[in-house]
Amino acid sequence: MAMRLRLTRMGSKKRPFYRIVAMNSETRRDGRALEYLGYYNPMVDPAEIKVDGEKVRAWLALGAKPTDTVRALLQKAGV
Numbered sequence: 001m002a003m004r005l006r007l008t009r010m011g012s013k014k015r016p017f018y019r020i021v022a023m024n025s026e027t028r029r030d031g032r033a034l035e036y037l038g039y040y041n042p043m044v045d046p047a048e049i050k051v052d053g054e055k056v057r058a059w060l061a062l063g064a065k066p067t068d069t070v071r072a073l074l075q076k077a078g079v
Helices: 053-061 068-077
Strands: 003-012 015-024 035-041 048-051
Touching: 003 053, 003 068, 015 053, 035 053, 048 068
Parallel strands: none
Antiparallel strands: 003 015, 015 035, 035 048
């Protein structure tokens, strides 16, 4: 079972809001997440990123791999 840190889309039509979640790589995009790690709101200026660094580090230590987008967001957040 490959674990991934990825985004799940929330919000309404044309107003996206994303949660950073840990889930199985075979789960659908908006499926049930194992744990919520933070959020990303691209609709405000500047974009708002909030991440729980301790939870992210714990999942990375367990072998979870972030997607390219999540990796970039984690770098911007300083995790």
